[in-house]
Amino acid sequence: MYPEHPAHSRPVTAVEVHQPVPMAPAVMAPAPLVPMQPGSVPAVASIVLPDGRVVTGYAINPVQPAPVAAKPPVSRTAVNIALGGIGFGAVCGGLLLLTTFIAALTALITQLITLAAVIFGGWIAVQIFSAGGSKGGSTVNIRKAIFKRNHFHG
Structure with missing residues (x-):
C-alpha cells in the first residue's frame, strides 16, 4: 500500500572508524623571559590526562569582575517623590491658610x-x-385748601 522509502532500498555498507594520529610537537623558539618580582612567581600546575600524558603549565587565576557599586536601600526616585509630596503638603497647608484668609476678608x-x-x-x-422742624416752609392742611383755576390757595 505504501511505496517503499528510498532510504530503505540502499545496500548496507560497513562503517569505517578512523583513529586519531598523534602529531609531532612543533619546534618553536623559546619564549622570551619576562622579569618578575621574586615573591610573585605563579605556581606551576601539572595535570595527568587519561592516556598518561602530563600537561604542565602556570595556574591562571580567574578574572575577578569589577565590584558593582552597592545600590542604596532606597532609590533616588523614591526619595525625590517623597520630598515632592512633603513640599506639596506644605504648599497645600499654605493654600488652605490663604483660602481661609480670603474667606474671612470676604465676610468682613x-x-x-x-x-x-x-x-x-x-x-x-x-x-x-x-416730625416738624423749621425748614423755612409752611405746613398745609390739604382738606381745607381751596383750588381755583388750578391754583392752590392756602
Whole structure:
C-alpha cells in the first residue's frame, strides 16, 4: 500500500572508524623571559590526562569582575517623590491658610457693607419721617385748601 522509502532500498555498507594520529610537537623558539618580582612567581600546575600524558603549565587565576557599586536601600526616585509630596503638603497647608484668609476678608467686607447700608438707610428714614422742624416752609392742611383755576390757595 505504501511505496517503499528510498532510504530503505540502499545496500548496507560497513562503517569505517578512523583513529586519531598523534602529531609531532612543533619546534618553536623559546619564549622570551619576562622579569618578575621574586615573591610573585605563579605556581606551576601539572595535570595527568587519561592516556598518561602530563600537561604542565602556570595556574591562571580567574578574572575577578569589577565590584558593582552597592545600590542604596532606597532609590533616588523614591526619595525625590517623597520630598515632592512633603513640599506639596506644605504648599497645600499654605493654600488652605490663604483660602481661609480670603474667606474671612470676604465676610468682613460683606459685614461692613451691610452695616453701612443699615446706618445710611436709618439716617434717610429719620430724615423722611421726622416730625416738624423749621425748614423755612409752611405746613398745609390739604382738606381745607381751596383750588381755583388750578391754583392752590392756602
